[in-house]
Amino acid sequence: FSRSLASLAVLEASAPSYNVISAAAKVGGPLTVLLAGSSAATAADAVSKVEGVSKVIIAANHAYDHGLAENFAPLIVENVKAGDFTHVFAPASAFGKNVLPRAAALLDSQQISDITEVTSEDTFVRPIYAGNVILTVKSSDFIKLITVRTSAFPEPTVGSGKASIESAVDPNAPATAAFVSEDLTVSERPDLGSAKKVVSGGRGLKDKENFDKVMYPLADALGAAVGASRAAVDSGFADNSLQVGQTGKVVAPDLYVAVGISGAIQHLAGMKDSKTIVAINKDADAPIFEVADIGLVADLFEAVPELTEKVKN
Amino acid sequence: MPPRLNIIVPVKRVIDYAIKPRVNSAKNIVETNGVKFSLNPFCEIAVEEAIRLRESKKDLVESITLVSAGSAKAQDALRSGLAMGADKATLIECPGIDDAKSLSLEPLAVAKLLKAYIDKEGANLVILGKQAIDDDSNQTGQMLAGLLNWPQATNASNVAVDDDGIVSVTREVDGGSETLSAPLPIVITTDLRLNVPRYTKLQDIMKAKKKKTDKLTPSDLGVDIAPRLEVVSLSDPPKRLGGSKVDSVDSLISKLKDVGAI
Numbered sequence: 001f002s003r004s005l006a007s008l009a010v011l012e013a014s015a016p017s018y019n020v021i022s023a024a025a026k027v028g029g030p031l032t033v034l035l036a037g038s039s040a041a042t043a044a045d046a047v048s049k050v051e052g053v054s055k056v057i058i059a060a061n062h063a064y065d066h067g068l069a070e071n072f073a074p075l076i077v078e079n080v081k082a083g084d085f086t087h088v089f090a091p092a093s094a095f096g097k098n099v100l101p102r103a104a105a106l107l108d109s110q111q112i113s114d115i116t117e118v119t120s121e122d123t124f125v126r127p128i129y130a131g132n133v134i135l136t137v138k139s140s141d142f143i144k145l146i147t148v149r150t151s152a153f154p155e156p157t158v159g160s161g162k163a164s165i166e167s168a169v170d171p172n173a174p175a176t177a178a179f180v181s182e183d184l185t186v187s188e189r190p191d192l193g194s195a196k197k198v199v200s201g202g203r204g205l206k207d208k209e210n211f212d213k214v215m216y217p218l219a220d221a222l223g224a225a226v227g228a229s230r231a232a233v234d235s236g237f238a239d240n241s242l243q244v245g246q247t248g249k250v251v252a253p254d255l256y257v258a259v260g261i262s263g264a265i266q267h268l269a270g271m272k273d274s275k276t277i278v279a280i281n282k283d284a285d286a287p288i289f290e291v292a293d294i295g296l297v298a299d300l301f302e303a304v305p306e307l308t309e310k311v312k313n
Numbered sequence: 314m315p316p317r318l319n320i321i322v323p324v325k326r327v328i329d330y331a332i333k334p335r336v337n338s339a340k341n342i343v344e345t346n347g348v349k350f351s352l353n354p355f356c357e358i359a360v361e362e363a364i365r366l367r368e369s370k371k372d373l374v375e376s377i378t379l380v381s382a383g384s385a386k387a388q389d390a391l392r393s394g395l396a397m398g399a400d401k402a403t404l405i406e407c408p409g410i411d412d413a414k415s416l417s418l419e420p421l422a423v424a425k426l427l428k429a430y431i432d433k434e435g436a437n438l439v440i441l442g443k444q445a446i447d448d449d450s451n452q453t454g455q456m457l458a459g460l461l462n463w464p465q466a467t468n469a470s471n472v473a474v475d476d477d478g479i480v481s482v483t484r485e486v487d488g489g490s491e492t493l494s495a496p497l498p499i500v501i502t503t504d505l506r507l508n509v510p511r512y513t514k515l516q517d518i519m520k521a522k523k524k525k526t527d528k529l530t531p532s533d534l535g536v537d538i539a540p541r542l543e544v545v546s547l548s549d550p551p552k553r554l555g556g557s558k559v560d561s562v563d564s565l566i567s568k569l570k571d572v573g574a575i
């Protein structure tokens with residue numbers, strides 16, 4: 001008895017993470033992308049050109065615009081059944097984390113969260129204990145649901161080929177929770193989750209005024225995104241959307257500059273896969289220096305403005 | 314008519330957040346011998362939120378019941394929560410689960426245990442941590458909500474219940490925050506900034522010893538907890554060769570250019 005493998009990648013129509021496609025492609029077998037919401041048709045057009053995508057199915061129903069799990073999970077479940085999918089992938093983003101587990105429970109499957117590797121169609125690698133232990137698991141579930149750490153997978157190439165775009169099954173389940181409002185940071189700077197360079201500020205910056213005065217000019221000089229430690233966010237120096245860490249954003253840029261960050265286990269979990277790590281901190285014993293490729297023990301209030309100025313010129 | 318909340322707070326005992334867990338030399342389990350365990354930080358926040366709801370309005374909260382699934386040692390997590398102010402607790406003692414085998418009790422199994430428990434006991438509000446800091450799965454609350462067919466609000470940074478029993482939850486999302494509202498019953502998972510849990514005083518810990526703790530097994534609840542995932546291997550993460558230092562901004566810039574970072 002041999003099953004036909006078929007993957008369904010569930011992406012957020014307003015901001016599709018293409019790297020999920022790279023992960024899903026490793027299973028082998030045809031790859032379908034599911035998009036839902038008012039922007040599904042527009043997103044489908046772009047997604048259909050990504051290499052590896054066989055088909056895009058869309059539920060162009062505004063009820064899905066906010067990724068409410070109560071109706072999104074049934075949408076996933078009905079399409080998994082209708083398409084005989086063996087694997088379902090979603091990004092390990094706020095959206096994916098919210099909807100996929102609910103779908104997994106409805107399909108009686110033990111979801112595998114935040115994978116960094118696809119070893120085979122039933123074996124996956126994922127970090128546990130804040131990335132201090134790397135776990136390889138083999139799933140015996142008939143349908144496997146998986147969220148993907150997008151920073152661990154490459155961007156797929158966008159080709160000229162065009163996958164077919166069809167309608168998804170839409171069960172239109174009732175949305176028992178209502179979206180009321182949102183408060184999102186709008187920035188012209190690179191997106192933290194995918195930027196190639198990140199500068200991150202911590203408690204050492206002492207207050208919001210300093211954080212703004214010191215970090216943003218550095219970010220602009222380097223063309224970097226801005227991140228923050230939990231301590232900085234808790235103290236109000238930066239918005240929660242900037243938090244890098246075990247339970248915040250996990251990033252793996254080419255360059256990560258940690259300013260005034262001590263390097264708690266939970267922070268390291270969010271950035272220790274960065275290619276080059278720089279740390280600027282006046283405490284020579286700060287744990288961050290253990291992972292930093294280049295460490296500078298100095299007063300950040302002098303060192304960072306100097307760095308900013310010199311990089312600009 | 315103002316609602317009365319029957320709150321269930323599932324909690325988990327995990328390796329303390331300040332400890333850096335290591336794989337044992339045989340590379341088949343995470344070392345737990347002599348290691349400090351604590352109430353999962355997000356679970357602590359959940360217990361705190363239940364108590365704050367009680368303190369926010371007279372008669373709003375009818376009861377706060379803790380529940381934990383695991384080995385007999387899960388009792389420790391329940392005691393911590395009772396000391397904080399929960400009313401009673403239930404331990405779902407799972408055969409074959411101990412510190413070395415904690416990964417074998419999976420989120421789907423826990424969600425099924427909780428669903429069976431809630432069907433039995435009744436509740437209209439479940440507050441639990443968004444993730445356990447050991448397996449970092451971030452699934453149990455969402456799975457439970459799916460099995461119960463209740464609305465869910467994850468990563469809560471603020472919770473409010475109005476007099477009509479409508480719950481408003483502000484959630485932390487990737488781009489900032491959003492607010493959802495839903496009628497009871499609802500499952501809420503907690504995020505870091507929802508509250509700062511209270512310290513417990515010795516007298517609270519003593520008082521907690523008198524609070525009721527029940528025991529159940531998966532078989533009492535009719536749930537099969539057999540794992541779906543097999544641990545193939547556990548390994549250390551790739552080692553970073555950190556430690557290299559420069560003594561000036563100029564050297565820093567020079568090094569960055571050398572590695573092609575700028």
